[in-house]
Amino acid sequence: MKKFSYTITDPVGIHARPAGVLVKAVKPFASTCTITKGDKSVDLRKLMALMGMGIKCGDTVEVTIEGADEDVAAETIEKFFKENL
């Protein structure tokens, strides 16, 4: 299992469009990817649930990646967060 935490710096937070792009980025991987903020966790493949978390700029989230391709998945997804969120 791989894990990283990240503080959102995009001023708009994870709203519709960033959420859509994030879900797309996660889809190719076989691993289960979960995002956690506070006591709420959702599967990163689920767009509406992700939007429903209402993640804002300055929020710190934790992302967990577990599965056969977790190494490469974790690397790609963390890079995606740093570059886009």
Place this chain on the structure above:
Amino acid sequence: MMTAKGKSILKGIAIGKIRFLAKKQAEIKENAADSAAELKRFQDAKALATEQLQALYDKAAVEAGEEHAAIFEIHMMMLDDDDYNEAITDLIQSEGKTAEFAVKTTGEQFAETFASMDDEYMKARAADVRDISGRVVNILTGTDTGPAESDEPFIIVAEDLAPSETVQLDKSKLLGFVTRLGSTNSHTAILARNMNIPALIGTEISEDWNGRMAIIDGYNSCIYIDPTEELLKTLDEKRVRDLEQRAMLQQLKGQPNVTLDGREINLYANIGNVSDVGMVLENDAGGIGLFRSEFIYLHSATFPTEDEQFAIYKKVAEMMGGKKVIIRTLDIGADKQADYFNLPKEENPALGYRAIRICLMQHDIFKTQLRAILRAAAFGKVSIMFPMIISVSEVRQAKEILEACRKELIAEGKEVGEVEIGIMIETPAAVMVADELAEEVEFFSIGTNDLTQYTLAIDRQNPKLDPFYDSHHPAVLRLIEMTVQAGHRHNCWVGICGELGADPTLTETFLRMGLDELSVNPGGILGLRKIIRELNLGAASTPEATPAVTSSAKEDNQPKKKFSLFGKGKK
């Protein structure tokens, strides 16, 4: 004639017949006999809906741009959302519901979740979920979507317009739209702005309006039903003038702000938010002359953190792509109050604890902002400007704190950028000591609103004082001229970022005074550019040679130097 008020999305006039868009309520049966057949119906309808959304995406990409079409891609992804599909499938398979009932029920549930969030943006997403669910339900029940074709141009009136409906409308026939629901944040509003269609939301509409003549007046945020001949004539003239004006101003994009005799001035824009930057670029401003950073504080429930501010400043600096961004540090107090500052009530707040005075007393607040600005400066061309200055020692203190922040950041290994340092000139005191102040900074920006209030001792909020108020009072104009002269004596460039800067009747005066920059609302840029390009100050004119207001003896013919951005080496 009757009038209904609303909230205007776009300043403009639309004149035409109303088409009332009634939502067709499809008959929906709740229970089905054959679950497998219903599931197949759902899947087919979903596939067709996805196809339609793809077509809408392509259409919107052409008409409103890729960025605005993205919503339909999100719609496609929402339609494919696991939770959403599971909920629908479950209702069909386990509970024997029809496909349309399952979609409608699930759509409502998801929409409710968004509607109950405490974020205005997310609340507005409920409309997106309803839109996609409605689309699938309409396919399942054979209800057609969108208005029928028409030969005559029309104004659409509806309860609400889903983004997909807005895009489906035949733009060549659509004059404007008026809805009862909707928010200024909705995609529909954004699309309307982008397509340049006058629109009103939050209007009490009536089905009786169907087929009647109407005018949307986006300037006065209202719609006139069955307008009088006279009003029709007046507003039609305005509409035509608007169109001509817009077309003419568009041609000025990319042109320099230079008079016929070759005097050039910078035209920058005033903003309060990241969201204003689009307008800045759209109107071809040369930079941002005033970023009112206090709006970040006013829109926040608690002190915005360094990272939050950094993200915003960085975004603006990057969006401006190397053009100058002048950030005014926190100008709070007086008429701009945020509860969490816990500022005590004052007898005379305009003369009270505000702006730089707060920052110099509460270093923690000030440093958070300065650190954020210094870090953002690594991503663009950022200048910093201190407000409400009355003395040299304030500027020195502010600069010392800025320098301390820079050292801290470097010691922490954080990337920082160079910033040009300037001050607002908005007190008569600052004008009187402008020569000394100019030794400390690289530019002056004149805040004419406060300067006028403090010079004339007139509170602009008090309508009773209107007879005494003269925005062109010679005292104010002389103070501006004195500021320009003092600035130029010490290699400081001088601009105006107050309301007076946008006053077209003063543009020539300001050019003659030798101002280097005017910063105005984004919408005012091209209009000023037009005025400037038609001016002739006289061939031999240099700013210093032509007295603008005063007849007082000029110092001498200081050669007008080009102002440089950084590194004047002032300590």
